[in-house]
Amino acid sequence: MEKTEFLNNEVLLDSIFESVYDGVVIVDSNGDIRYMSDNYCRFLKVEQSKVIGEHVTNVIENTRMHLVVQTGKEEMTDLQFLRGDYVIANRIPILKNKKIIAAIGTIIFRDLEEWKKMNSHIKGMLSELNFYRNEWKEINGSKYSLHDMVGNSQKITELKEQVLKISSGDISVLIRGESGTGKEIIAHSIHLLSDRSEKRFVKVNCGSIPEHLLESELFGYEEGAFTGAKKGGKIGKFQFADGGTIFLDEVGDMPQHMQTKLLRVLQEKEYEPVGSLQSKEIDVRVITATNRPLEKMIENKLFREDLFYRINAVQLFLPPLRERREDISILVKHFLKKASTRIRKRVTSFQPEVISIMEQYDWPGNIRELENVIDACIHLSDNEVIETDTLPEYLRTQTWKVEERSLREIVEETEKKVIERVLKRVNFDKIKAAKALGMGKSSLYEKIKKYQITD
Structure with missing residues (x-):
């Protein structure tokens, strides 16, 4: 047949x-x-x-x-x-x-009564499992898995296969990709798939910590090490992650004197807290990430070449969203479901034209920008189906250029429009607006003041 x-x-x-x-x-x-x-x-x-x-x-x-x-x-x-x-x-x-x-x-x-009993039992077990999983995440520090890397494109499929291959060892991994591509998800996933998964996962953003505080933040300090030091001293992130994994995000922003100290940790498996006369042994896997051109920084003497080769035992590249456009429709559905549940607003789908516009846009802010846009669309939509008029103007016209406006400016403009629209819908009742937006009243007042929104 x-x-x-x-x-x-x-x-x-x-x-x-x-x-x-x-x-x-x-x-x-x-x-x-x-x-x-x-x-x-x-x-x-x-x-x-x-x-x-x-x-x-x-x-x-x-x-x-x-x-x-x-x-x-x-x-x-x-x-x-x-x-x-x-x-x-x-x-x-x-x-x-x-x-x-x-x-x-x-x-x-089949056998509805028996199924109901079994279904209730399953729900109870899943509820208990979720409770312990959340409790474990608080202790462990890891909150993402490979399932959170949404997409079926060839590049994402190959990336997931690479993660599965290298996770079990202790080899250093350098994750590279543009801002907003999901580098942190990969770092979490490697830890969860490794033999260190029962130990802590500790994240450090090297670009957000002031240079004069970075050493004590990473390696801790002894009592009396400097003026204002806590009695008894303080452990650093490396000691806190002992036995587990430390993720150094934006490692390209690390000052050079700290690069030298990090190199020693990788080579000798030991470090010295600030103010200490003795070294301490450490057993930790180091995962790093950056969106900066480290090779060019090495040429300009801004990044140590020997450190680069230490952290670069394995490189993983996260493709920008514009290079995996076939994943956009999948991501849109994923974020729609996630955001509508969080915002508690029934929005079920998009007009085909909306998906088409999103698939044609280059997404300089990558997945982070896409998620922000979908959040805004849900807030702005008056129907269950998101229409083109809820999209930010720069998306509808497709005339925005990367060099003209930063991602922060785009997000702030969208955020302002969402807040204004919600306020109008509730006749500027700020308590109702805060509830609808899923934020605290004080946070809403700060946004209103920041964007100079008036009724």
């Missing part, structure tokens, strides 16, 4: 599936639905005739069917949250001549 004939023979498929599974869906290689069983349609409360040809993500929440036809990897007995409950889902790719032509997905929710 030909593929198309089989997929379109609903009578045959119904007779097979309705008595065996509680829900069956078949998608083609594009992720479009070619068949959905009556049971599944009733469960989802959709009409079978209307879902055929729709992309599976528009019909089934939290689905992964469209990913299975891309990866070719089956997913068995996976818990899927669907219509307020968990169901057991299986997803299997269909191959012909070693080529993926479709995928079949099944769900189980």
Whole structure:
């Protein structure tokens, strides 16, 4: 039987599936639905005739069917949250001549009373798991995993594979990429996948700490080391991370005298607290990140060449968003769901024109800028569907140039517009506005003063 004939023979498929599974869906290689069983349609409360040809993500929440036809990897007995409950889902790719032509997905929710009992038990376990996970994150310091690096483009897929390969060892890693590309997510992921995952993950932003405080912040100090030093001294970030991982973000901003001290830590596995006469041994994995051209800085004697080779045992490059445009629509849906849940506003989708505009824009601020724009769109939208008029003007016109305005200026302009619109909507009731914006009243007053917003 030909593929198309089989997929379109609903009578045959119904007779097979309705008595065996509680829900069956078949998608083609594009992720479009070619068949959905009556049971599944009733469960989802959709009409079978209307879902055929729709992309599976528009019909089934939290689905992964469209990913299975891309990866070719089956997913068995996976818990899927669907219509307020968990169901057991299986997803299997269909191959012909070693080529993926479709995928079949099944769900189980039969024996409703038993399922409700099991579902309640699962929810209870997941709730308990989330509690301990959050508690562990507070102690451990790591809050991102590789699942937070959203995207299916070739560059992101290859990056994830690299992370999986190098995480288990103690090799130093240098993460490079433009601002806003997600370097911190990669650092967290390496730690979580390493043998040090049960120990602390400590982040230090080398560019945000004043130069005269950086040494004591990293290596701590002894009592009486300087005027104002705490009684008993203070441990530094390296000692705090002992046994775990330290992430030095913006390492290119580290002053040269501190580069020398960092080199000693990497070479000798020891350091000296400020004011101490003795060295202390340290066992810590060092991950660094920068968006600065270190090679050029070495030529200009601004960065030590020997330190560069120490931190550069493995380099990971994060591509800018403009080089992975195929991920934009996936990221947009991800941030829409995340932001609408946080803001508690029902916004479910975008006009196709909005997605098209976003895919054409170069995103100089990368993922961070994209997330800020989506946040603003949700606040500004009066409907469930985000329309083009909610986009910032520079996006609609596509005339903005990187050298003309900084990302901060763009974000501040968008933030001002959002606050003004919300204030007008609640007749300048600042308490209601603060609640709608998800910020404290004092923070709102500061923003109103900063942007000189008047009623």
